[in-house]
Amino acid sequence: MEVVLALLAGLMVAAAVYLMLWGDMMRFLFGLMLMSNAVNLVIFASGRLTPGQPPLLGAGGKLPETAMANALPQALILTALVIGFGLFAFALVLALRAHHSFGHLEMNDMRAAEPVAKSADPQE
Amino acid sequence: MNSLLLSVASRFFVTLLLMFSVFMLLRGHNLPGGGFIGGLIGAAGFIVYAIANGSQAARRTLRIDPRVIASSGVGIALLAGLSAALFGKAFFTGTWLIAGSIKLSTVIIFDIGVYFAVFGAILTLVFALEEAV
Amino acid sequence: MSWIVSLPLIIPFATAVLSFLWRRSHLGGLVSVTGAAAQLVAAGVLMASTWQNGYTVGQMGGWDAPFGITLVADLLSAVMVVITAITGLAVAVYALSEIDARREELGYHALFHVLLTGVTGAFLTGDLFNLYVWFEVMLIASFGLLVLGGTKAEIDGGVKYVALNLVSTMLFLMATGLLYGLTGSLNMADLAQSVRASDNQGLVTVIAMMFMVAFGVKAALFPLFFWLPASYHTPAFSVSAVFAGLLTKVGVYALIRAFTLIFVSDVALTHQILLWAAVLTMITGVLGAASQNDFRKILSFHIVSQIGYMVLGLALFTPLALTGAVFYLVHHIIVKANLFLVSGVAHKLAKGTDLSRIGGLYKTAPLLAFLFLIPAFSLAGFPPLSGFWAKYVVVKASFEAGAFVAGAAALVVGALTIFSMTKIWAEAFWKDHPDGQEPRLRDIALRERLLALAPIAGLAALTVVIGLFPAPFLDLASRASAQLLDPQAYIDAVMPGGPS
Numbered sequence: 088m089e090v091v092l093a094l095l096a097g098l099m100v101a102a103a104v105y106l107m108l109w110g111d112m113m114r115f116l117f118g119l120m121l122m123s124n125a126v127n128l129v130i131f132a133s134g135r136l137t138p139g140q141p142p143l144l145g146a147g148g149k150l151p152e153t154a155m156a157n158a159l160p161q162a163l164i165l166t167a168l169v170i171g172f173g174l175f176a177f178a179l180v181l182a183l184r185a186h187h188s189f190g191h192l193e194m195n196d197m198r199a200a201e202p203v204a205k206s207a208d209p210q211e
Numbered sequence: 212m213n214s215l216l217l218s219v220a221s222r223f224f225v226t227l228l229l230m231f232s233v234f235m236l237l238r239g240h241n242l243p244g245g246g247f248i249g250g251l252i253g254a255a256g257f258i259v260y261a262i263a264n265g266s267q268a269a270r271r272t273l274r275i276d277p278r279v280i281a282s283s284g285v286g287i288a289l290l291a292g293l294s295a296a297l298f299g300k301a302f303f304t305g306t307w308l309i310a311g312s313i314k315l316s317t318v319i320i321f322d323i324g325v326y327f328a329v330f331g332a333i334l335t336l337v338f339a340l341e342e343a344v
Numbered sequence: 345m346s347w348i349v350s351l352p353l354i355i356p357f358a359t360a361v362l363s364f365l366w367r368r369s370h371l372g373g374l375v376s377v378t379g380a381a382a383q384l385v386a387a388g389v390l391m392a393s394t395w396q397n398g399y400t401v402g403q404m405g406g407w408d409a410p411f412g413i414t415l416v417a418d419l420l421s422a423v424m425v426v427i428t429a430i431t432g433l434a435v436a437v438y439a440l441s442e443i444d445a446r447r448e449e450l451g452y453h454a455l456f457h458v459l460l461t462g463v464t465g466a467f468l469t470g471d472l473f474n475l476y477v478w479f480e481v482m483l484i485a486s487f488g489l490l491v492l493g494g495t496k497a498e499i500d501g502g503v504k505y506v507a508l509n510l511v512s513t514m515l516f517l518m519a520t521g522l523l524y525g526l527t528g529s530l531n532m533a534d535l536a537q538s539v540r541a542s543d544n545q546g547l548v549t550v551i552a553m554m555f556m557v558a559f560g561v562k563a564a565l566f567p568l569f570f571w572l573p574a575s576y577h578t579p580a581f582s583v584s585a586v587f588a589g590l591l592t593k594v595g596v597y598a599l600i601r602a603f604t605l606i607f608v609s610d611v612a613l614t615h616q617i618l619l620w621a622a623v624l625t626m627i628t629g630v631l632g633a634a635s636q637n638d639f640r641k642i643l644s645f646h647i648v649s650q651i652g653y654m655v656l657g658l659a660l661f662t663p664l665a666l667t668g669a670v671f672y673l674v675h676h677i678i679v680k681a682n683l684f685l686v687s688g689v690a691h692k693l694a695k696g697t698d699l700s701r702i703g704g705l706y707k708t709a710p711l712l713a714f715l716f717l718i719p720a721f722s723l724a725g726f727p728p729l730s731g732f733w734a735k736y737v738v739v740k741a742s743f744e745a746g747a748f749v750a751g752a753a754a755l756v757v758g759a760l761t762i763f764s765m766t767k768i769w770a771e772a773f774w775k776d777h778p779d780g781q782e783p784r785l786r787d788i789a790l791r792e793r794l795l796a797l798a799p800i801a802g803l804a805a806l807t808v809v810i811g812l813f814p815a816p817f818l819d820l821a822s823r824a825s826a827q828l829l830d831p832q833a834y835i836d837a838v839m840p841g842g843p844s
Contacts, residue, residue: 107511112503119510126518133525160524163473167517169247170480174513176336177487178506183343185503188496194507199500200578279365282454286361293354301346302354304406 092132099125112192134160221263228256246322250329266341281331288324346402351386364454376453380436384429394422399837410531416470419824434799439582441795459485501575508571512561519554533838552607563595566625577640581688589681618659626652639697666825668737675730682803704777730810
């Protein structure tokens with residue numbers, strides 16, 4: 088099962104990189120989203136999979152009879168998801184602002200901060 | 212969006228989801244739930260309201276700037292962490308005040324802070340996106 | 345103990361909350377400066393405690409390592425926290441002269457202190473996942489600060505900055521996940537032990553390389569630095585000063601921490617790669633600076649080239665080289681933040697930062713010219729300023745370690761740095777203003793002038809003090825480097841009970 092998840096994560100990262108290299112900001116963000124899901128999958132798988140054994144205590148805080156799943160990766164993923172969500176939302180707003188200022192989302196054509204030199208020697 | 216049905220229903224949604232969110236917040240003490248999910252649910256109520264009546268109306272109904280709610284929430288959570296100093300414990304140590312069957316803890320204060328932080332942050336974001344489009 | 349190490353973190357966080365709630369009144373700025381001063385005091389206490397005991401350790405929430413989150417300050421962390429607080433205070437004061445009411449209303453001061461919280465947290469944490477969280481705190485605050493003005497250039501710089509930093513974050517998180525899968529721990533001290541004991545050293549090296557790339561992006565290491573010169577010249581001057589001073593240095597700190605404590609099993613490979621990356625970083629940075637013609641862009645590229653020196657110190661991995669790296673970090677943060685603040689005043693007087701469009705500042709503002717010369721000479725490595733000693737130690741260490749190419753590169757890059765600083769001097773200060781403008785410092789309102797010049801003068805004084813009396817600072821740096829080369833002491837300090 089871990090192997091399947093590992094392969095899936097690899098596939099998702101590959102797809103994410105493909106999207107990111109496109110140069111369009113919206114595709115870049117989708118790629119980022121995909122990548123962050125792949126990363127969460129990696130964390131999940133690296134905590135080892137134990138299906139059907141939720142990390143929940145019984146009534147009165149008693150330990151369950153069977154082994155429990157590792158709860159730490161789940162907590163890590165939750166944290167990473169929340170942070171990732173916040174960052175993604177910010178990036179989305181930024182994309183919106185960029186579209187307002189530039190009229191397009193081609194990252195290569197955003198040259199307001201680093202204008203292309205008009206001639207070989209701008210001082211002349 | 213201009214829909215009478217949604218607009219009327221959204222008022223009930225706000226009330227219902229706010230109550231449910233408080234329930235989730237308190238339930239999180241011993242069972243699945245807690246401040247984070249509570250804040251999300253509470254925010255969802257206002258998001259429905261904003262979709263139905265516009266974000267300006269939602270802001271008016273909320274009365275307080277969501278950014279203020281979020282930062283106050285963070286402040287409350289911080290205070291909960293700091294309160295451990297009163298008991299001579301390390302930062303963020305959970306401390307309990309048990310009087311008979313009533314158990315009060317700094318953990319729930321922290322959770323309330325998280326509730327407001329999430330609630331405010333989500334609404335800040337959603338309103339900003341609504342108004343930017 | 346636990347409060348000494350957590351207070352430098354709590355104070356800026358609380359300041360952020362308070363200054364946001366008071367952002368509409370003048371109190372916001374006042375709270376910001378007071379909070380920064382308080383953080384400096386707390387950092388001083390932490391430094392004193394760490395100097396005395398070697399390590400200051402706090403287990404958050406009373407959960408002992410390796411299960412809870414540990415905050416731990418060794419001398420490197422403590423020094424970095426003190427420098428962060430000094431920079432924070434200087435920039436907080438300067439910001440009062442620059443940041444307008446609109447930016448304050450958007451929460452400039454709050455974001456600034458969240459940034460300081462993130463930076464301090466990254467320096468103090470002893471937990472790898474917690475480091476990730478602090479990186480994110482820092483990142484989200486820096487995103488906000490970067491695009492607060494909302495101009496086209498700021499948005500453009502923000503897009504590049506956000507995109508590349510998010511990718512590095514993903515890589516960091518994935519490497520953390522894999523390391524957890526390999527060792528079952530996230531506590532750095534615990535990791536140091538279990539990574540060494542791991543029987544899968546091949547995977548360890550792969551993970552180490554992932555961390556190197558992730559931290560390398562943050563540190564603006566060659567060839568991962570492109571986001572820095574694309575964005576640092578766009579925001580408000582206070583913002584670029586604090587970015588220039590602190591952000592990349594968090595990356596360098598993370599590299600130093602990871603590659604002295606955790607990944608030291610294959611030094612021949614990892615540190616060799618770091619060495620060449622450092623040499624190329626120095627060279628490309630300084631060449632990039634030589635090709636630029638804008639005050640802030642030149643300074644931005646110089647950040648890149650200076651990062652090379654610090655990483656070179658780490659890559660050589662000798663006691664002297666690490667001493668140099670630590671000393672360089674301290675010197676660089678002060679000087680770089682100061683130069684960006686100077687560029688802010690120059691911008692205010694000459695109405696621009698494009699060197700071909702400004703000039704005459706020596707005639708109209710001799711005081712500013714003098715205050716520029718101190719950090720500029722220090723950056724270029726003139727004796728007796730702080731930069732001379734920093735460069736001297738790193739170069740000496742590279743020749744002693746037999747890395748002649750690196751040492752020679754460091755010397756050549758130093759000479760080219762002088763060229764860039766001379767260019768700024770000649771263009772902005774010496775030649776006449778092309779439009780014949782002659783605004784004097786006196787034309788700026790007294791309050792604004794004091795708020796802008798006081799932090800510059802303070803940081804310049806610090807540069808001179810470090811330059812004239814380097815002995816105690818070098819002593820501190822060499823003690824810090826001795827600690828870095830002795831991971832066992834770190835492990836014992838964090839987990840006194842031995843391995844769990």
